[in-house]
Amino acid sequence: MVKIHRSYTVDEAARALGVAKGTIRRWLTSAKLSAVEGLRPALILGSEIACFLDKRQKPKQVCALQECYCLTCRAPREPAGGMADIILHANGGGNLRALCAVCSGIMHKRVSGTAIPALQAILDVAIQQALPRIGK
Numbered sequence: 170m171v172k173i174h175r176s177y178t179v180d181e182a183a184r185a186l187g188v189a190k191g192t193i194r195r196w197l198t199s200a201k202l203s204a205v206e207g208l209r210p211a212l213i214l215g216s217e218i219a220c221f222l223d224k225r226q227k228p229k230q231v232c233a234l235q236e237c238y239c240l241t242c243r244a245p246r247e248p249a250g251g252m253a254d255i256i257l258h259a260n261g262g263g264n265l266r267a268l269c270a271v272c273s274g275i276m277h278k279r280v281s282g283t284a285i286p287a288l289q290a291i292l293d294v295a296i297q298q299a300l301p302r303i304g305k
């Protein structure tokens with residue numbers, strides 16, 4: 170675990186991260202990681218290392234239009250069989266519901282009204298009207 174309030178030499182950083190010293194040096198020379206300027210030997214701030222690790226470990230997971238974020242897989246997934254239901258809301262948007270192509274779990278996603286024609290072009294979409302509220 171890297172402590173953000175201390176600084177690390179290349180050797181210490183390598184040990185803290187469980188990588189080779191050469192790996193740390195490579196990250197430094199490729200400017201992926203920056204050391205404190207003007208110091209020799211290089212000293213790396215813990216906060217810098219923590220930030221670097223954070224960026225590496227969490228690649229942005231952006232769902233493509235037809236993909237939904239599957240809570241079971243913890244990743245964006247394509248709908249199984251290219252099929253999805255969209256339950257339309259009165260405001261023109263809708264709720265897309267599909268099965269995960271990988272784990273068959275149910276995935277949900279809000280879609281805007283403008284995205285629906287594009288989705289229909291990619292997926293086999295069954296449009297359903299939201300049930301009118303009872304007592305209205």
Ligand SMILES: [Zn+2]
Binds near residue numbers: 272
């Ligand atoms: Zn899944």
